[in-house]
Amino acid sequence: MSAHPILVIGAGPAGLAAAHAIASCGERVAIVDENPQAGGQIWRGGPGRWHDRRADALWEALRGNALIEWISGARIVAKAGEGRLLLDEGGTPRDLAWDHAVLCTGARELLLPFPGWTLPGVTGAGGLQALVKGGMPVAGKRVVVAGSGPLLLAAASTVRKSGGKLALVAEHQPMPELARFAAGLAISHRNKLAQAIRLGASIGAGVFHAGATVIEAKGDTRLRSVVVRRNGRDTEVECDFLACGFGLVPSLETAMLFGCRSEGGCIIADSTQQTSATGIWAAGESTGIGGVDKALAEGRIAGLAACGKAPSAQDLKARTQAHRFAGLLGKSFGLDKALRALCTPETIVCRCEDVRAAELMQHTGWRSAKLQTRAGMGACQGRVCGTACQFLYGWEAPGLREPVFPTSAAVLARLPDD
Ligand SMILES: Cc1cc2nc3c(=O)[nH]c(=O)nc-3n(C[C@H](O)[C@H](O)[C@H](O)COP(=O)(O)OP(=O)(O)OC[C@H]3O[C@@H](n4cnc5c(N)ncnc54)[C@H](O)[C@@H]3O)c2cc1C
Known part of the structure; x- marks a missing residue:
């Protein structure tokens, strides 16, 4: 054919x-x-x-x-x-x-900006899981897994199996929402419910908290602790790694x-x-x-x-x-608009070019923000900050230009002249 x-x-x-x-x-x-x-x-x-x-x-x-x-x-x-x-x-x-x-x-992964999210030691939830699967040692390290979605349990389970100490798994969705999800699984996706129960059991008792959100990562040259908000109360949890993602x-x-x-x-x-x-x-x-x-x-x-x-x-x-x-x-893990409040004016949104929310907020759309602040002009080409700005400010998704991934001049030299 x-x-x-x-x-x-x-x-x-x-x-x-x-x-x-x-x-x-x-x-x-x-x-x-x-x-x-x-x-x-x-x-x-x-x-x-x-x-x-x-x-x-x-x-x-x-x-x-x-x-x-x-x-x-x-x-x-x-x-x-x-x-x-x-x-x-x-x-x-x-x-x-x-x-x-x-x-x-x-x-x-969808990463959302919050104070301290660019500190060394902070990754996405799936991001840390991928690093661990790739051989990064976490044995004996204190890990907080946070954000929202089923990937949190999968990432936490990988960390635990690799010898990491799970300090906390903080799921943003409240328990009633998770219970509705579990009920939905029980009706038509029993194998998935069994898988979720297995993963839940594998991370150990007492570490999973629903309705909990990491609002700040603290540290100096690297991550030292996170501040977790639950039921209006803030608690500081010491950790070596924070794996935080809000879905895909x-x-x-x-x-x-x-x-x-x-x-x-x-x-x-x-x-x-x-x-x-x-x-x-x-x-x-x-x-x-x-x-x-x-x-x-x-x-x-x-x-x-x-x-x-x-x-x-x-x-x-x-x-x-x-x-x-x-x-x-x-339906169960839709993004909660309240998460926008995590990003304070001082928070870096474009981590490739160090552009803070205060600078971006002066613009009405992605194009103007990109031209005036260099947001999205770094190696990720707006893959991370562009998606974040869509959520934070309701801007249109940034269009991509070729090359669609960073590459070397030697590779680009192969392109035909026209
Ligand atoms: C970081 C992360 C971790 C995850 N972990 C889990 C987990 O533990 N459990 C779970 O149930 N689900 C997990 N998921 C969800 C997972 O994506 C799906 O369950 C499943 O892997 C989807 O399969 P897929 O084939 O659609 O995509 P993927 O498995 O993502 O495969 C897509 C492939 O396309 C390749 N690719 C993309 N663009 C190009 C290009 N331009 N050139 C060459 N190659 C390219 C990528 O390298 C990748 O290997 C994870 C997702 C992410 C993002």
């Missing part, structure tokens, strides 16, 4: 499921990921470290398959002309031809390169996972936050569709169920 292998971008659960479906249809597939190992966020670290039978089964089917080309440690950074993409492969440029692609580019936001950079339309921060995909761009399908967190089951179900359907094949009734049922869970997740 394709002159070139079908390109799958992202080797997380969605990408692996898509690649498996494509190879099962007898088509060639190239799977690109910036990480050296397949697995994405949840299965980070590669096959040797997975503890999920679904991951093992996928890997068993994929490894050594002659139809699959693995392009690991390579990030797509720009278009390189009609039907071609520019990759940064560890600093070396690579030009990749494509005519059909499945985007499985996942999500990143879809990664849209690659979709923007392909000209795919998005709405509400998610790639728009139809019932076959086809995007608004011809020959491009999308699956997983990039089409909306919903977790690993959604990624697997959508990835399979997108892979089949890219080969012109229809999904089975079972595939569709799995996706419907996963979308139901995504709906429950969104």
Whole structure:
């Protein structure tokens, strides 16, 4: 069907499921990921470290398959002309031809600014989890996990299993909201409820607090303690690390390169996972936050569709169920506008360029703020502060320019002159 292998971008659960479906249809597939190992966020670290039978089964089917080309440690950074993409492969440029692609580019963490959040020792919740999975030692270290969403429990569990001392897990949502979420899980997602109970049990008794918010990180050259507000009372908790995240936001950079339309921060995909761009399908967190089951179900359907094949009734049922869970997740962990008050005028919002809230508040939109203050002009290109400003000030999301990720001049030199 394709002159070139079908390109799958992202080797997380969605990408692996898509690649498996494509190879099962007898088509060639190239799977690109910036990480050296397949697995994405949840299965980070590669096959040797997975503890999920679904991951093992996928890997068993994929490894050594002659139809699959693995392009690991390579990030797509720009278009390189009609039907071609520019990759940064560890600093070396690579030009990749494509005519059909499945985007499985996942999500990143939503970080919200509060006093002290830029101190060394403060990370996102998933961010710390990724560092620990990558080998960063936390044994004996006091860790506070904070923010909102199911990722807090997963991150806390990883910290505990790696020998870290959990000083506190502070979930912003109050207990009645969490109870409603648990009731929703009990009705239609019992496996998820069991998983949440297992994770809750694994972090130890007495450390989880609902309706608790870290309002300040304190320290000198690094983090020393955090101030936690609960029921109007502030308590200071000593710690070595604070892992604080407020959920996930879809990664849209690659979709923007392909000209795919998005709405509400998610790639728009139809019932076959086809995007608004011809020959491009999308699956997983990039089409909306919903977790690993959604990624697997959508990835399979997108892979089949890219080969012109229809999904089975079972595939569709799995996706419907996963979308139901995504709906429950969104309803239960929506961002509370009260969190805007965490960011004081003195708080740094753009940490790449050290721009404080007081400077940003004088502007009416992202464009003017960017031009006058340099917010969003640093290495993250507004991925962190732009999303924060959307929440804090209701500004439109910053548009991205190529290269969509930072890269070297040597890589960019490969771009055609026009
Ligand atoms: C930091 C973090 C930690 C998480 N931890 C957990 C957890 O412990 N448990 C849980 O249930 N869920 C976790 N999640 C949620 C998780 O995203 C989903 O459950 C699941 O991994 C989604 O699968 P996916 O395939 O859609 O995306 P991902 O697993 O995120 O995979 C996307 C892949 O695309 C690659 N990629 C993106 N853009 C490019 C590009 N331009 N070029 C090359 N490669 C690219 C990325 O490197 C990544 O490997 C976490 C999310 C984040 C952000």
